[in-house]
Amino acid sequence: MDTKNNNIDVSDSEATNLPEDTVAEALPPRPTSVEETGLSPLYLADLISRQLFEQGVLDLHQLSRSSALAGSVVEAICHQLRREGRAEVRGQAEGGALRFGLTELGRVAAQEALARDGYAGPAPVPLEAYTARVRAQALSDAGISRDRVMTAFGDTVIDPALLDQLGPGLHSGRAMFIHGEPGTGKSYIARRLVRLLPGEVLIPHAILAGGKAVRCFDPAVHSPLAPVDGEGEAASLLLAQGHDPRYVRCRRPCVVVGGELTMARLEVQYDSATHIHQAPIQLLANNGMLIIDDLGRQRMPPMELFNRWIVPLEERRDFLALANGYHFSVPFDVALVFSTNLDPLSLADAAFLRRIGYKIRFAPLNQDAYRQIWALQCRESGIPFDSTLVDFVIFELHARLGVPLLACHPRDLLGLAADHLRYWGGEAPDREVLAWAWQTYFGDFSESDRAGGDGNTSGRNAS
CATH class of the missing domain: 3.40.50.300 (P-loop containing nucleotide triphosphate hydrolases)
Structure with missing residues (x-):
């Protein structure tokens, strides 16, 4: 892989x-009326109120975009808010669309609506839909x-x-x-x-x-x-x-x-x-x-x-x-x-x-699959492919040390080799560089390291 x-x-x-x-x-068709949205007029009124409260004065086009509702639906809800004294017309936009803002009564109602449900984004769809x-x-x-x-x-x-x-x-x-x-x-x-x-x-x-x-x-x-x-x-x-x-x-x-x-x-x-x-x-x-x-x-x-x-x-x-x-x-x-x-x-x-x-x-890879991934990773990293180096890694490192051939190893080992080449200079890794990458990748932990210490406190600073 x-x-x-x-x-x-x-x-x-x-x-x-x-x-x-x-x-x-x-x-799904775009609703052109309040009834077709599947949402109640009360909910839509609260949603438009929340948007006006958070965004200020908006025209019908802006409200239509922010609520994802047709202009006819937004216009009907805005007129409802006007009848209830919660919104008022604040002039016209450049295109002639009416601009709406909240009244003081509308701001209080919008704050109450936000306390019930803080969502003020595009109109939701009913659960059934x-x-x-x-x-x-x-x-x-x-x-x-x-x-x-x-x-x-x-x-x-x-x-x-x-x-x-x-x-x-x-x-x-x-x-x-x-x-x-x-x-x-x-x-x-x-x-x-x-x-x-x-x-x-x-x-x-x-x-x-x-x-x-x-x-x-x-x-x-x-x-x-x-x-x-x-x-x-x-x-x-x-x-x-x-x-x-x-x-x-x-x-x-x-x-x-x-x-x-x-x-x-x-x-x-x-x-x-x-x-x-x-x-x-x-x-x-x-x-x-x-x-x-x-x-x-x-x-x-x-x-x-x-x-x-x-x-x-x-x-x-x-x-x-x-x-x-x-x-x-x-x-x-x-x-x-x-x-x-x-x-x-x-x-x-x-x-x-x-x-x-x-x-x-x-499962771990077979040798052929490992070589294929090594070649792909060389091409990806811009490193020249050398089949003898792959054999060195497979037989002298993996096989000798009993490490299974895993799909992540070519990428990780070649990545470390590339770091080495950038630091020391060079265009292609050799056996020495790959051996360094292997030791750096797998580490050289002693038995005492695995146990959490060597049991010898000499040379340590007392605390």
């Missing part, structure tokens, strides 16, 4: 290597063929038999458990699996549940295919086609979490300072992938983490709660991938592991 560029965000650029498909279903949208663009309808799998990994050194396990696993939509020694390329390949997810999806800016907006679109996770603010040729074309701008056209998401994962991130997040609800990571990953990397390194017992997934995996829906205790369910359409360096049986019992359909082991 080629392990170069381990930190690449495959949810963004990697997916472009395959032809783009279109959204499985027709784009979100549920229907997730089901319309389900992973199970995407279809993944063997040809697509081989094409997606055509530039990667990986055993085809391993791909023939990963492909059906992703196609099935069942959870996958990837395990093996550190450095075998598990995380790298797992992240690149997003290449296999065809098509595009619509992600709402927020969903409305229990009268509260739950922020769903996250630019750190989702990769838009058109400008998010409604500007630009691509976005204008979608609006002309009647696209509802409350949704953002994105590639299928890929969310990766590791040792930093906590149980709290699997529930709706609530910021008590801003009064804003944020979707949990599995909701952000809907219609895409969620990779739990470094399983067993989290700050909770693995079984506690596993137990959190039992119901979503079996029922394909997740149960969440808002800060006020309101409970609701959302579809769980996520390709869930667990990746670990630890023994699977040390993390979970056999009964739970049976619930995970695909257990895939990543």
Whole structure:
């Protein structure tokens, strides 16, 4: 396996290597009336009030862009606010559009609205509409063929038999458990699996549940295919086609979490300072992938983490709660991938592991694959390839010292060799440089170092 560029965000650029498909279903139409938004006039009035409170005086065009609502809807809500004495006309913009600002009564009402729900972004979509949208663009309808799998990994050194396990696993939509020694390329390949997810999806800016907006679109996770603010040729074309701008056209998401994962991130997040609800990571990953990397390194017992997934995996829906205790369910359409360096049986019992359909082991490389990765890494690093040096590393270092051939070693050893050449000068490494890189990479720890000290305090400063 080629392990170069381990930190690449495959949810963004990697997916472009395959032809783009279109959204499985027709784009949702843009609502032209308050009723068609699926939101109550009261909620929309509070949303517009919050935007005016935070942004000041705005004209109808500005309000339409910030709320992602049609001008006819915004105009109706603004007239409602005027009738209630919460807003007033503040003249006209250059284009002739009316400008609106809050009255003193409106500012008080807006502050009360912000205390109830601090969200002031694009209008949310109702929970029912979100549920229907997730089901319309389900992973199970995407279809993944063997040809697509081989094409997606055509530039990667990986055993085809391993791909023939990963492909059906992703196609099935069942959870996958990837395990093996550190450095075998598990995380790298797992992240690149997003290449296999065809098509595009619509992600709402927020969903409305229990009268509260739950922020769903996250630019750190989702990769838009058109400008998010409604500007630009691509976005204008979608609006002309009647696209509802409350949704953002994105590639299928890929969310990766590791040792930093906590149980709290699997529930709706609530910021008590801003009064804003944020979707949990599995909701952000809907219609895409969620990779739990470094399983067993989290700050909770693995079984506690596993137990959190039992119901979503079996029922394909997740149960969440808002800060006020309101409970609701959302579809769980996520390709869930667990990746670990630890023994699977040390993390979970056999009964739970049976619930995970695909257990895939990543093993050390054979010599031919190691040479291929070494050659690719040389080309990537601008280092001349020398087959005799690869044999030196394989037979004189790996074999003699009993170190397995792992996919990460060519990148790491050649990286250290390049550092040496830049420091001392030189165009290509030799055996001496590679031996230095090996010793620097693996260290030279004595038995006393491993035990935490040499037991000899002579020569140490007393404290």
